Amino acid sequence: MSTKIRRSWLLVPMSKADCLAQARQAHADVVVLDLVEFVTEEDKPAAREQVRTAINALQGCGAEVFTQVDLELLYADLHACVWPGLTGVVISRLESPAQVVEADTLLSQLENARGILPGTLAIVAALETAKGNHAAYDISRASQRLSGLTLGRADLIMDLRPEPSGEIHLMPYFMQRLITVAHATGVMPIGAWWRAPDRGLFATPDNTYQAAQRGRAIGFQGSLCILGNQVEPLNRGFTPAVEELQAAQHILAAYQAGTAQGAAAVKQGDRIIDRGTAAQAQHLVVLAEACAVREQEKAEALSHPPLAIP
Amino acid sequence: MATRRVRRSGLTMPVVTKRFVDNAWRRGCDYINLDLEDFVPQHLKAYARSLIKEAIPNVSQGGAEVYTRINHDYALADLEAIVWPGLSRVNYPKAEYGSEIRRLDEIITRLERERGMRPGTVEIGANIETAVGVANGYEIASASPRVQDFGGASGYDMSRDLGVEMFVGFDQFVYGKGELELIARTLGIEVRGAPFVANTTGSVSDGDHAFRQAEAARKCGFRLGGGLNPAVVEPQNRGFTPSEEDVRDAHWVLEQYRQLAGSGETWRQVNGRIIDRYEADRARDTLEWAELCAEHNHAKAEAVARVQVAMSQASA
Numbered sequence: 001m002s003t004k005i006r007r008s009w010l011l012v013p014m015s016k017a018d019c020l021a022q023a024r025q026a027h028a029d030v031v032v033l034d035l036v037e038f039v040t041e042e043d044k045p046a047a048r049e050q051v052r053t054a055i056n057a058l059q060g061c062g063a064e065v066f067t068q069v070d071l072e073l074l075y076a077d078l079h080a081c082v083w084p085g086l087t088g089v090v091i092s093r094l095e096s097p098a099q100v101v102e103a104d105t106l107l108s109q110l111e112n113a114r115g116i117l118p119g120t121l122a123i124v125a126a127l128e129t130a131k132g133n134h135a136a137y138d139i140s141r142a143s144q145r146l147s148g149l150t151l152g153r154a155d156l157i158m159d160l161r162p163e164p165s166g167e168i169h170l171m172p173y174f175m176q177r178l179i180t181v182a183h184a185t186g187v188m189p190i191g192a193w194w195r196a197p198d199r200g201l202f203a204t205p206d207n208t209y210q211a212a213q214r215g216r217a218i219g220f221q222g223s224l225c226i227l228g229n230q231v232e233p234l235n236r237g238f239t240p241a242v243e244e245l246q247a248a249q250h251i252l253a254a255y256q257a258g259t260a261q262g263a264a265a266v267k268q269g270d271r272i273i274d275r276g277t278a279a280q281a282q283h284l285v286v287l288a289e290a291c292a293v294r295e296q297e298k299a300e301a302l303s304h305p306p307l308a309i310p
Numbered sequence: 311m312a313t314r315r316v317r318r319s320g321l322t323m324p325v326v327t328k329r330f331v332d333n334a335w336r337r338g339c340d341y342i343n344l345d346l347e348d349f350v351p352q353h354l355k356a357y358a359r360s361l362i363k364e365a366i367p368n369v370s371q372g373g374a375e376v377y378t379r380i381n382h383d384y385a386l387a388d389l390e391a392i393v394w395p396g397l398s399r400v401n402y403p404k405a406e407y408g409s410e411i412r413r414l415d416e417i418i419t420r421l422e423r424e425r426g427m428r429p430g431t432v433e434i435g436a437n438i439e440t441a442v443g444v445a446n447g448y449e450i451a452s453a454s455p456r457v458q459d460f461g462g463a464s465g466y467d468m469s470r471d472l473g474v475e476m477f478v479g480f481d482q483f484v485y486g487k488g489e490l491e492l493i494a495r496t497l498g499i500e501v502r503g504a505p506f507v508a509n510t511t512g513s514v515s516d517g518d519h520a521f522r523q524a525e526a527a528r529k530c531g532f533r534l535g536g537g538l539n540p541a542v543v544e545p546q547n548r549g550f551t552p553s554e555e556d557v558r559d560a561h562w563v564l565e566q567y568r569q570l571a572g573s574g575e576t577w578r579q580v581n582g583r584i585i586d587r588y589e590a591d592r593a594r595d596t597l598e599w600a601e602l603c604a605e606h607n608h609a610k611a612e613a614v615a616r617v618q619v620a621m622s623q624a625s626a
Contacts, residue, residue, distance in 0.1 A: 015574065038576045130495030156588040158495065159595075161530045163505035164522075169530050173488025202584060 003287075005294040006030050006148075007212075007222040007238035008231045009090075009190065011068065011201070013038035014047035020054050024061040027298060028231045029222065031058055033067045035077050036092045037153060038226075044073070048080035055085040062301030066090055066124065074103060082110035088122030088145075090224075092152060095131040097142035104143040121145060124190065126152035133174060140185035149182045150190035150224060151175065153200045162196030179219040191215060192223035192234070201226050205233045212237020239291040240284050248281035248288075255281075314500070314599070315375075316340055316606035318524070318550035319543045320536035322379065324349035325361045335372035335617060339543045340606065342369040343377040343536065346388055347403055355384065359391035366396040371617045373610035377401055377435070385414060393421035393432060401435035404467065406442040408449030415454040433458050439467035444486045447493045459534065460494040461502030463487050481506035505530045515539035524549025533599070547607075552600040560593035560600075567593070 010028035012019050014035050023031045033054055039047045051067060058065050068090040069077035081089060091103055100123065107121045123145040127133045133154070140146055151174055154160065160169045175191060182189035193214035198207050201224050208230040215223060216238050223234055240248070251268065255278040258266030265274040320341035323330040334342045344365055350358045366376050377399040380388035385402065392400070402414060411434060418432050434456040438444060444463050451460040462468075463486030469476045474483075481487075487503060494501045504527040509519060520542035524535055528550050535546040552560070566580050567590040577586035 013576075040574060040576055043574060130492055134492055134496040156586075159531055159588070159592065161592075163530055164507060164526045165505075169505055170488060170491060173484055173492075177488070177492075199584065200586075200588065 003221075003290060004188070005222075005290050006064070006188065006190070007291070008234035009066070009222060009224040010063075010228065010231055011038065011224055011226050014050055014054065014067075015039040015043040020050075020057070022228055023063075024058060025302070026063070026228045026231050027235065027302075028063050029235065029294060029298075030087075031061075031063045031065050032090055032224065033065065033081075035073075035080070036068050036070045048076060051080045052083045055081075055083050059085050060301055060304060062298030064088075066122075068092055068126075071095075071099060075106065078103070078106050078110060082107065082114055082116065082121065084114065084116055086116075086121065088124060088147065090124040090126055090150070090152075092126045093128050093132065093157065094125040094139060095129055096135055097138045100125065100139055100142035100146065104145055107145065119144065122147040124148035124150060124188075126150050127178065128152040128154040128157040130158060133177065136178060136181045137185065140181055140187055146185070146187055148188040148190045149178050151178055152224065155194070156200040166195045168194060168196060168198075175218060175220075183219065188222070189220050190222055190224065191220045192237075193218060193220070203230065205229050209233035209237045235291075235295075240288040244284060245288045248284040251281040252278060252285065314533060314602060316602050317375070317533065318535045318603070319546035320374075320377070321540065321543065322349070322536065322538055324358070325365055325378075326350055326354050326358045331361075331365050331369060334369035335374070335614070337374075337540050337543050338372070338547065338610065338614075339374055340547070340610075341375040341377055341398075341536070343379055343401060344369065344392075345379045346384075346392075347379050347381050355381065359388055362392040362397075363394045366394055370396055371613060373606075373613035375399070379403065385410075386417065389414065389417050389421065393418055393427070394425060395427055397432055399433040399435055401437055403437045404439045404443065405436040405450050406440060407446055408453035411436055411450055411453035411457065415456055418456065430456065432456065436460065438462040438486075438490055439465060440471045441486075444489055447490050448496075451490075451493050451497055451499065457499065459500035459502045460497070461487065461490045463490050477510045477512045479508045479510055500534070501532065502534055504532055515541040517541050517545040521545035521549045528552070531595075551603040551607075552596050556596055557600050560596040563589050563593040564597075 006029045008028045009030040009032050010023065010026050011032045011034045012023045014033050033051060035044060035047055055065050064087040065085060066088050067081040067086065069081060071091055071093050094100065103123060108118060111118050111121060123143060124147060125139050127136055127149060128151065132139065136149065140149055154174065155168050155171065160171060163169050175193060179189040192211035194203060194211045198211060203211060208225065212223060212234050222238050225231065225234055251273050254266050254268045255273045265272050317340045319339040320343055321334065321337055321339050322343040322345050323334065325331060325344040325346065344362055346358050362378055370376050375398045376396055378392045378397060379401040382404045400418065405411060414434055419429065422429055422431060434454055436450050436457050438447060443450065451457050464483045466476060468483065491501050491503050504523065507523045507526055513519065514537060520537065524546045533550060535550055537546065563585060566585040570578060570585065577584055
């Protein structure tokens with residue numbers, strides 16, 4: 001199975017023309033056009049009208065395009081968002097499987113009406129409330145479209161504040177719970193291990209890189225972010241480093257040499273390389289290759305002029 | 311949601327120890343928890359029960375709420391003896407099943423009616439102290455509207471049940487506490503919890519530690535305190551109350567937030583700090599809580615003054 005490489009999910013406020021213009025060049029794996037967190041209530045109607053144009057403008061830049069929609073305004077937001085060129089939607093504050101089914105049905109209707117291959121639009125569930133996290137397992141199994149789970153801005157929405165240790169209260173528990181549920185249901189766990197003073201997906205580039213590295217270590221595969229300068233640290237943090245890749249290649253070579261001679265495990269330095277260790281190394285090599293391919297795709301896309309879509 | 315009650319500090323004391331009970335009103339705590347359980351020896355259980363009715367008005371003279379911790383194994387006999395006007399909460403140790411809480415609720419409902427107390431006056435504190443309690447957390451917390459806060463899964467009994475050590479330099483209850491907090495938040499009831507602050511000595515009278523713990527808990531959004539020694543009451547009251555600086559800061563945040571209105575922006579950065587609606591909500595929460603604390607301090611001070619006047623008149 002080829003895993004999608006979606007390390008950086010850049011949230012771009014739909015009400016900000018300059019942010020939209022910069023999004024093409026941001027090198028994000030995914031651009032998420034936001035209608036929820038960074039658009040004021042007054043600006044929402046106008047922002048919705050701009051989504052189709054924004055989706056078109058992002059075609060050919062190498063990034064996949066998602067939109068972040070408001071559960072309470074789901075009908076209007078999805079009608080504004082579902083156009084060819086969209087990969088999926090992040091649904092903010094999801095709380096129940098019934099809500100996923102409702103979104104699934106709406107997406108099917110819109111796919112039909114707008115000439116999109118049925119069943120292709122993905123749903124990422126942002127579990128940002130207690131109810132949503134409590135129902136995570138059922139939510140994650142409620143639709144074939146469900147392709148990712150994230151805690152989104154749960155720290156702000158649930159008012160989880162920093163502890164003296166620097167951890168954001170309850171997050172170590174929530175992250176492990178979400179990652180376990182995501183892997184149990186075969187969807188992507190999206191997030192990073194933020195620590196104070198990081199808040200609401202906002203952090204300096206350095207802290208973003210640390211959060212991505214820690215996040216990858218506990219099973220996250222990519223994270224949402226808010227600022228353009230967080231994209232590169234996320235891409236880097238969720239990509240195996242050169243030394244990691246080399247170490248993995250050495251492990252694999254040693255293991256293959258050993259198994260070729262009939263051994264189940266081989267000794268490399270002080271380590272025992274068995275099937276599990278080799279499988280992990282193999283996974284890392286595959287991930288590194290997929291990341292390299294993804295980088296090349298984006299670089300090539302950006303070297304071409306934007307496609308004109310009528 | 312109803313106005314949050316102010317429960318920053320509280321002393322749990324055996325109701326059979328007369329000098330603790332007689333001095334309780336002077337301690338300045340927000341509640342007194344009269345114990346029938348682990349601090350009362352087995353041969354005094356029946357005697358202890360008989361003391362609660364008169365102890366309630368005694369310990370509440372200084373403005374404290376009154377709770378009683380009953381015995382898991384004698385819950386029914388204890389309830390008959392303790393549900394009297396003035397009691398605001400029954401703490402039920404080692405809660406393990408929703409059916410237990412429903413049974414307590416039925417009995418309390420009957421006793422409230424028989425004894426002229428408004429229905430629903432007496433809360434149930436469902437203390438989770440075993441692995442079974444954690445596993446059944448949701449059914450326990452949702453078993454009765456009398457359960458108005460929930461959390462725990464730490465302490466001596468939990469340690470023993472799980473076979474973990476008690477005073478270590480790290481948080482040994484991450485999973486259980488997380489489960490119960492998620493349940494409380496899912497049900498929309500107050501979280502009984504606290505961020506981890508290492509206590510490796512087990513001291514119950516360390517005021518500095520109590521203050522640090524209370525302050526960290528407040529800054530994390532928590533409000534509920536309590537302890538065993540009078541020395542921690544004042545530090546807990548202080549730690550759980552927003553300082554003057556915190557109040558000034560909250561006003562500043564709200565002022566900055568007001569300037570966002572009409573700008574089309576949802577957030578901005580001022581002096582390196584992010585100002586948005588979430589920060590504004592936290593600031594409003596701080597101000598509201600500071601006001602509740604001030605009101606409560608005032609009410610307690612007046613209650614204590616009334617007792618002192620009455621005592622001096624009696625001795626004159």
